[in-house]
Amino acid sequence: MTTWVELEKFQPVAVKMINNSITRQRIAHAYLFHGPPGTGKQEASLLFAMRYFCENKDEHSSEPCHECVSCKRIQSGNHPDLHWIEPDGQSIKKDQIEYLQKEFTYTGLESNQKFYVVKQAEKMTVNAANRLLKFLEEPSQDTVAVLITEHSGQMLDTIVSRCQRIQFHTLSGEHLYQQLLDQGLAESTAKLFSSMKMDVNQAVEWNEDDWFAEARKIVIQLMDKVMNSNEEGYLYLHQVYLKHFQGRESLEFGLELLLIWFQDIISLHLDKQDSVVLIDQMERLEQFHYIVSLSEAKTLIYEVLYTKRRLAQNVHPTLAMENLILQLQR
Numbered sequence: 001m002t003t004w005v006e007l008e009k010f011q012p013v014a015v016k017m018i019n020n021s022i023t024r025q026r027i028a029h030a031y032l033f034h035g036p037p038g039t040g041k042q043e044a045s046l047l048f049a050m051r052y053f054c055e056n057k058d059e060h061s062s063e064p065c066h067e068c069v070s071c072k073r074i075q076s077g078n079h080p081d082l083h084w085i086e087p088d089g090q091s092i093k094k095d096q097i098e099y100l101q102k103e104f105t106y107t108g109l110e111s112n113q114k115f116y117v118v119k120q121a122e123k124m125t126v127n128a129a130n131r132l133l134k135f136l137e138e139p140s141q142d143t144v145a146v147l148i149t150e151h152s153g154q155m156l157d158t159i160v161s162r163c164q165r166i167q168f169h170t171l172s173g174e175h176l177y178q179q180l181l182d183q184g185l186a187e188s189t190a191k192l193f194s195s196m197k198m199d200v201n202q203a204v205e206w207n208e209d210d211w212f213a214e215a216r217k218i219v220i221q222l223m224d225k226v227m228n229s230n231e232e233g234y235l236y237l238h239q240v241y242l243k244h245f246q247g248r249e250s251l252e253f254g255l256e257l258l259l260i261w262f263q264d265i266i267s268l269h270l271d272k273q274d275s276v277v278l279i280d281q282m283e284r285l286e287q288f289h290y291i292v293s294l295s296e297a298k299t300l301i302y303e304v305l306y307t308k309r310r311l312a313q314n315v316h317p318t319l320a321m322e323n324l325i326l327q328l329q330r
């Protein structure tokens with residue numbers, strides 16, 4: 001678990017703003033944490049909530065104690081007065097906001113303090129957003145809302161204007177890489193996750209997940225097969241790849257890995273060995289870069305990006321991936 005002091009090293013402005021509102025006892029009813037992925041928005045929400053409920057707060061410090069029952073419950077994800085809302089499928093629906101409000105009305109009898117975090121807040125439907133807006137307009141005394149988004153431009157102005165806006169800036173890849181090493185990730189994994197700008201907490205979670213290790217292997221295998229023969233690539237796609245990468249998020253992740261693969265090949269063509277991400281695949285990449293020319297690699301990156309867009313437009317994953325394999329085949 002991070003502390004404000006640690007978070008401040010890479011998000012000085014955002015952390016200062018939040019900490020000021022805590023120590024000056026000017027906590028707003030609603031905040032909008034906005035900025036690119038992997039910039040600490042979620043960590044900041046968690047620390048903020050911990051400090052809010054902490055039973056040993058020090059008035060002059062914004063740090064939670066990390067040790068009391070409340071802090072511990074928040075760390076383990078089961079504090080009754082801290083609610084997380086995230087998209088149910090493609091969007092955050094009105095029901096979810098209504099449910100939250102009901103929850104608050106019932107449990108409000110026991111304690112007054114409530115804290116809720118809306119992740120991917122731009123995914124609220126118009127109905128959900130309007131419902132939330134009403135909620136924000138009549139704030140009960142001790143309720144804090146944190147809305148998190150990577151796309152503040154997609155949010156209703158009426159909501160944005162009711163929040164105190166806190167901007168989180170892109171981390172340098174180097175900084176993220178260091179943080180991941182500090183968390184005990186292997187160099188090759190830290191390199192990969194930092195190049196993906198993954199959230200530190202998420203990276204740690206994924207690192208412990210066998211699905212991820214397998215995913216990495218499968219993408220590399222797919223490249224081997226595709227380069228070997230058309231048949232093999234196609235078979236592997238159906239027999240292994242599509243069985244492992246199910247659902248949009250995991251398919252996107254697979255495509256991210258493919259992008260990195262081709263970027264690495266480009267790096268080798270440009271003699272930028274230091275920029276290679278898949279450092280433990282160096283030998284294989286070297287071989288590939290003799291087969292795939294620089295301009296081919298660029299075209300293939302374009303094809304992968306095109307597939308990403310098609311998935312986002314809800315083209316059937318099997319179709320989109322089959323089409324990609326056709327383009328990758330040589």
Ligand SMILES: [Zn+2]
Nearest residue numbers: 054065068071
């Ligand atoms: Zn505490």
